[in-house]
Amino acid sequence: MINKKSIRDAELSGQRVIMRVDFNVPLDKEVNITDDTRIRAALPSIEHILKQNTKLILMSHLGRPKGQVSEELRLTPVGKRLSELLSKEVIITRDSIGEETKKIISGMQTGDVALLENLRFYKEEENNDDGFAKALAEYADVYVNDAFGTAHRAHASTEGIAHHLLGLAGFLMEKEISFLGKLLYNPEKPYAAIIGGAKVSTKIGVLEKLLEKVDVLIIGGGMSYTFLKAKGFEVGHSLMETEKVSLAFELIKKADEREVKLLLPDDHLVADKVEETARVKTVDTNAIPPDMIGVDIGPKTVRAYKKEIKQAKTVLWNGPMGIFEIEKFARGTNQIANVLASSKATTVVGGGDSVAAVNKFKLAESISHVSTGGGASLEFLEGKDLPGIQALADK
Ligand code: ADP
Numbered sequence: 124m125i126n127k128k129s130i131r132d133a134e135l136s137g138q139r140v141i142m143r144v145d146f147n148v149p150l151d152k153e154v155n156i157t158d159d160t161r162i163r164a165a166l167p168s169i170e171h172i173l174k175q176n177t178k179l180i181l182m183s184h185l186g187r188p189k190g191q192v193s194e195e196l197r198l199t200p201v202g203k204r205l206s207e208l209l210s211k212e213v214i215i216t217r218d219s220i221g222e223e224t225k226k227i228i229s230g231m232q233t234g235d236v237a238l239l240e241n242l243r244f245y246k247e248e249e250n251n252d253d254g255f256a257k258a259l260a261e262y263a264d265v266y267v268n269d270a271f272g273t274a275h276r277a278h279a280s281t282e283g284i285a286h287h288l289l290g291l292a293g294f295l296m297e298k299e300i301s302f303l304g305k306l307l308y309n310p311e312k313p314y315a316a317i318i319g320g321a322k323v324s325t326k327i328g329v330l331e332k333l334l335e336k337v338d339v340l341i342i343g344g345g346m347s348y349t350f351l352k353a354k355g356f357e358v359g360h361s362l363m364e365t366e367k368v369s370l371a372f373e374l375i376k377k378a379d380e381r382e383v384k385l386l387l388p389d390d391h392l393v394a395d396k397v398e399e400t401a402r403v404k405t406v407d408t409n410a411i412p413p414d415m416i417g418v419d420i421g422p423k424t425v426r427a428y429k430k431e432i433k434q435a436k437t438v439l440w441n442g443p444m445g446i447f448e449i450e451k452f453a454r455g456t457n458q459i460a461n462v463l464a465s466s467k468a469t470t471v472v473g474g475g476d477s478v479a480a481v482n483k484f485k486l487a488e489s490i491s492h493v494s495t496g497g498g499a500s501l502e503f504l505e506g507k508d509l510p511g512i513q514a515l516a517d518k
C-alpha cells in the first residue's frame with residue numbers, strides 16, 4: 124500500500140504553504156476558460172488550508188510554453204476565476220521566482236492567496252532543476268501536492284521541491300492514491316477491467332499488469348481489432364497494429380493461463396468512413412466487410428459486457444468503446460458508461476478520453492472515482508512508482 128501523509132494529518136496553523144495544483148484548464152482563442160472543473164476541484168484543499176490561518180502560494184503549469192514566456196499562456200485568467208470562486212482577492216505574480224515576485228510573496232499576510240505565474244515559462248521546471256526547486260521552496264514552510272495529473276513527471280514543482288520541504292498530499296491527490304491504490308493492491312473481487320481506446324501499443328504495460336489482478340478483462344474500441352486479428356479474424360479497414368498482433372496473441376495466452384476471462388467484441392458497428400454522414404451497419408465479428416471500418420461495439424457485445432460488469436464488485440474503465448466523438452458511433456461507449464453509473468460496485472474511470480466521455484454523458488457523479496490523471500493513472504495502475512507521490516512524506 125501507498126501511505127502518504129496528507130493535509131488531513133498535519134497541523135498547518137501559522138505556516139506558509141506552497142501547493143502544486145493542476146490549473147491546466149482548456150482556453151479558447153480569446154483566452155477565456157472553457158471549462159473550470161480543475162480550478163473547482165482544488166477548492167476543498169485550498170479552503171482547508173486557508174481555514175488554518177496560513178499564507179497560501181499556489182503554482183501550476185498551463186499548456187506547453189516549453190521554457191519560454193508565452194502571453195497566451197499566462198495564468199492571469201485562471202487567477203481571476205479562482206478569485207471569483209473563492210470570493211477573495213488572489214495575488215497574481217508576473218513570474219515564478221523573480222525579485223519582484225519574491226518581494227510580493229514575503230509581504231503576504233495571513234489568509235492571503237497568491238498564484239505564481241506559469242511554471243513552464245522556466246525550462247528549469249521540467250528539467251527538475253534543483254536551484255529552481257529551492258527558490259520555490261524558500262517561499263514556504265510546507266509543500267502540498269494536489270496535482271495528480273503531473274505526478275508521473277519528476278519536475279521541480281512535483282518532485283524537486285520535496286527535497287527541501289516536508290511534502291503532503293492534498294485532498295485530490297489523497298483520493299487518487301486511495302482509489303487507484305485499492306485497485307492495485309487490494310481490489311474487492313470479482314474485479315473487471317474494461318480497456319478500450321485507440322491502440323494496444325499505448326496500453327501494453329497496463330494490460331500486462333491487469334492480467335495479474337483482474338478476474339475479467341474486457342476489450343473494446345480500436346485496440347480490439349489487433350486482438351481479433353490475433354485470433355484469426357479479418358478486420359477490414361479497422362484500426363489495427365500489425366506489429367502488435369503477436370503481443371495480443373501472447374496476452375490472450377497469458378489470460379488463459381491465469382484463468383482470466385478475456386472478452387472481445389462479438390459484433391460491431393462498421394462504417395464506410397469516419398464521419399457523421401457514414402453508411403453504417405451492424406455485423407458479427409466473423410463478418411466484418413473487407414472495405415469497412417469497425418467504429419463501435421455492437422448490441423450483442425454491449426449485452427455480454429453488461430452481464431460481466433453487473434457481477435463485478437470492482438470495475439475499472441479506461442478507453443472508449445468506439446469513436447465516441449462522432450455521435451453516430453458513441454452508442455457503445457454511452458451504454459457501457461451507463462452500466463458503470465448504475466453499478467453498485469466500486470467504479471473507477473481513468474484516461475483523458477474516457478473521462479471526457481463520462482463527462483459528456485453527464486455520468487461523473489454516479490462513478491465512485493473519476494481520475495484526474497490520464498498518463499498518471501495508467502502508470503499508477505501499471506504499478507510504477509510515480510515520482511510526485513514518492514516524494515511526499517510517509518504516514
Ligand atoms: P483514454 O484517453 O481514455 O486512455 P485513448 O486515448 O486510448 O483513451 O483512446 C481514445 C481514442 O480512441 C478516442 O479518440 C476514440 O475515437 C478512439 N477509438 C475508440 N474506438 C476506436 C475505433 N474502433 N477505431 C479507431 N479509434 C477508436
Ligand code: MG
Nearest residue numbers: 474475476497
Ligand atoms: Mg487519450
